[in-house]
Amino acid sequence: MLQRLIDDVKQSTGSALRLTSLAAAAAIALFITIAFLCAAAFVYVLQHYGPVEACLSGAAVFLVVTLIAIAVYMARKREMRLRAEKAAKAAKSAAATMLADPALIATGLQIVRAIGVKRLIPILAVGGLALGLMASRSAAGSSEPDEEE
Template sequence: MRMIDDLKESTGVAVRMTSLAAAIAIASFVTISFLCAAAFVYVLQNYGLIEACLTGAAIFFGITLIGIVVYAVRRSQISQDAREAPKSALHTALTDPMVVAAGIQAARAIGVKRLVPLLAVGGLALGLFASRSSSQHEAPAE
């Protein structure tokens, strides 16, 4: 039950954070648009049309660079969190008495002789999955 509650809570937090980020993005877009328009008009009145266009391009290029830096930092934080999360979720699942009790009941219902091949195949699948997910998280060496 704890894992389900954690999932519900994290989903709710993600939805609230996403809607907040969307509102901030819209407000920032409107603000930046007006600032760019003001800069364009100022440069147009003082220097000319070509210089005003180049100024607008430079402003948007600077905003793009800032966005790239923020995206890269956030992506590295998410990848670090993703590497740490499976360990804690697996530890929580294996130490939960309800999960252990369900495993014992399944072993009784299925029988030990039938359970050994199932566990072998499950262990093989888990090993392949773990090696596959760990190789995806590693950065390629260049």
């Protein structure tokens, strides 16, 4: 089971690295394309209207692009905060439901009596670590499709 977990991590890391390098190459190509389009537009406006108008039109275009980027960033940040609050509420209610179950509490007490507290502490530490890794992995998996949209 541990080997499968390690293989899954290796596979997801390799896939993320490949996707990141592909996205970086696309971003560089897009940047170069936009630079040439901006240069062409600047030269066109410069020839027809003059240097001041060319600079002002270029500034206006980049101001609009910046305002759009800020609006998208703020909307995305708000969406992520709402999603985090919703996940925290769901986790809190799930934990409360489990702790309210008397059969689960009785089973837990029987396990503690059978194993002993001194031996149970390292087992709980490893279990907590595994639970944290699984939770972070499932959270990362659920957020990947949203980023593609």
